[in-house]
Structure formats: structure tokens, C-alpha cells
Amino acid sequence: MKYIDEFQDPALARRLLDDIHATVTRPWALMEVCGGQTHTIIRHGIDQLLPEQVELIHGPGCPVCVTPLEVIDKALEIASRPDVIFCSFGDMLRVPGTGRDLFQVRSEGGDVRVVYSPLDALRVAQDNPQRQVVFFGIGFETTAPPNAMTVHQAKKLGIRNFSLLVSHVRVPPAIEAIMKSPSCRVQGFLAAGHVCSVMGVGEYPELAERHRVPVVVTGFEPLDILEGVRRAVRQLERGEHTVENAYARAVRPEGNPAALAMLEDVFEVTDRAWRGIGVIPDSGWRLSARYRDFDAEHRFSVSGIDTREPAECRSGEVLQGLLKPHECEAFGTLCTPRSPLGATMVSSEGACAAYYLYRRLELGTAPAAATTPLEASPVV
């Protein structure tokens, strides 16, 4: 994309930083919702370039991280069946369930395959009519439309050996839950740009008004983050709390109508558990009654699984912005991308992974020779 260099221009970044420094008079705490934004912030050291008064709190916007242990364990059980081909995006392979992960299931003989697109999983089903093909359908509003289209296609083409293990989550109810928490310090949000590319901005004005927080739709390049911070701080200093779109090149106010229509057809809103956080009302999607036949939980009996979270893992606090990754005692010692306690360390968008990848030398938590980035986190 020809604008990538421009949106990383150090001279323009200085101008934005100058403006933020000139605007801020008091301490403000902003949450960047999306894990992709967290990685940009840590990788480019944006948090360290901002005025001391501006604190960036990392949000729960990593779909891999918030997928509940129970769902991971269901995936592991389904993937272990000899009649099943289990398809997943690559960054789910090392996410720990109770005692093992998908990578281990494959080494034990399970047919686990990594796909780039859910449509690839559908093709696997077409090529293997004698096997059951299950796709691991996790993700936020950006991933749900592709998965919805795939189930729609399966139904249209009459492919009966395909199903979806669904654990989709929605951002606005998570923001609502964060604002309602008694320990909440967040005063403004940088909303996740690509979620809004699909959903538009219509879900936010009421939320911004009710909690009196500015919401700035923000992109993922360094300048996008700085502009999001600049607009949020400007609103806070003026006592305003409106929704602004600072990522207009990829976000239309109405979102993507075709994708929204497909979501409406294939999914219905449901309560969802978020790993480390708990159940958030209306915060997820499940297959609607018309597509229930394609629900892997209905097709396979996977109830009654005994899930156990590692006691040392504090990713729930990290996901709620209550703890920075390096403040966890296990960070970089008991917990590394090679041997993760929780998904926040192994996901390519996890906050712990961002700190491990870009800050661990600075924090003195790693052996000097360790330079391998996220070795087990293939990017899809």
C-alpha cells in the first residue's frame, strides 16, 4: 500500500506529538481496544514518546486471548477424533487448553490443519466427503463475516460434512463491561479500526454519551495511533465525549452493509464468556436457528469437560487493563512464547507477547541471546 510509508513518517509523528504535548494539562488514561494497536504502540515505543500524563491501557482486543479455556478444550477434544479434520487459523495452535494445545493434538495423531481463510476449510470438506471437517470460528466483528459467509456457502452448496466451532465476540459490550467495572480507570477509547470497517460507528454514540467517554476510531499505523490519542486528549481537555472517526480511509460510518446483512442472517447475539474476564451479556454471536445444523457443538458431544486454568497466569488482569504484562511475576520466566501460561503470551496480538517481543531486553527479563520473535505464532 503506497501510504504505509507516509503513515510512519517520523516528521509528521513529531508534529502530532508536539500537538499532544501542547494540549495536555492533566493525567488521562486511554484504552486502545485492539491487540493490533497494542503491538504498534509497543513496537514503536509510542507509549514512551507521549507526555507522562497520557497513559495507554491495553484492552481486551485479542480474540485468541479472550477465547475461553472451555472452548479451547472443546476444540482439543473434537480435533482428537479420528473421523475429524480440524481446521484453524495458525495462531490457535499453541494456545494452551487444560494440559495441552492443538499442536500437541496433531503430534498425537490428530488431523489438525492450518488454513488462511475459512473458505479453505470448506474446500477441505469438499475434498474429503467421508470425513467431518470442523473450523474453529473465533474472532471479533472482523472475522465473523468471513466465517458467516463460509457457513452460508456450505448450506448453499449442500456440504454436509462441514461445521463451525463458534466463539465469536463483540467489542461494544466489552467496552460497556470495562466502563461498569468498579476498578475502571479508562477515560477514553481508541476504537478498533477494522472492527468499525465492518460495523461502522453507529454502536458508539450512545455508549460514549452514557459513560461520558470520547471514542476515537483509530487505525494501526504509528501516525494513526498518535492521531487517535491527539483527538481523545483534545476532547478530554475540553470536557467533550463524542465519537470521532480518525480512520476514514478504511471506515465508512455505515460499515459494510453486505457483511452486516450476512451477520444478521447467520448469527444471533448471545452471552459469551471471555477468558480471564467472565461472562459479558450479549457480547458474542452463535449460529442462528437456520444454521444450527452447522454448529460443531451440536454435531459432537463435548460437554462435561473439566477445565483448569493455571493459577500463575494473570492474563485476565492484563486483558482488563489492571496489570501491565511485565508486572506479572511469571512474565519471561515461567511464561514465554515457547512455554506460555496463557493466550496473551502466545497470540500474535497478545499484550504479553508484545512486551516479550519488543521490551523484554529493556525490562531485563530475558537471556541476552534470546532474539527469536514469537517462534510459534504463525501469522495468517
Place this chain on the structure above:
Amino acid sequence: MCLAVPGRVLDIGEKDGTRMATVDFGGVQKEVCLEYLPDLRVGEYAIVHVGFALQRLDEESARQTLALFEELGMLQEEFGDPWEQAAAQAGADSTWPFADGPFADGPLAGEATAPQHAQEEGRP
């Protein structure tokens, strides 16, 4: 997994009754479903996520945003502190993250190996 990246449409066709395209991501080419952006044309850019084009990238909006940032600089030059500006200019040719600039206490420049998606525009 939630990564979404910008790509340029190279050609458009149909597969199983579905509108598909070949999209170039800075040298890597992938097959992408256009059902959610049916009027996307060859040569245009779109945000692509897990094999689906989700939103057109609007060049005019990109230009306007960059122009706003330029304008901010002009305002700073007009009303800002000349000493701060001189310091900023002194480091203006440095690359991110200003290892020699006015906010030099910053991050670890180049310490970490960039991940595979370092050139991507964005994520979820």
C-alpha cells in the same frame, strides 16, 4: 488471526458462483473473496482479512489525513516554541522512533526482530 492487511486487486473472476479476486500484498498474492465488496475493481486497494475484502481503502481520505498532519506542523511553526522546533528539526531526518530526537528516552530501536507482519497496515 485478527490481522487485516491492505492489498491491491490484480484480477477478478468467479468460483463456485462466488466473486473472487487475486490480490497482491506487496509481492505475496492470495485468492480473496469479493462478496462483501462486489463493486471493487482491478487496481483498487482494500482491507483484506482471512481471505475476504472487507472495506475499500479510500485514497482521498488517506491524502486528507496526511494533509491534516502537515497542517498541524504549519500551525506549530506559526505559533509554537522555536527552540522546540529547532530541536525537532535536528532529529527530523531520523527514522522512527527518534533515537536522537527530543523524546530520545524512548524505546528500543531495532532491538527486537520484526515479526512477519511488520509491513502490514493493521489488524483486527
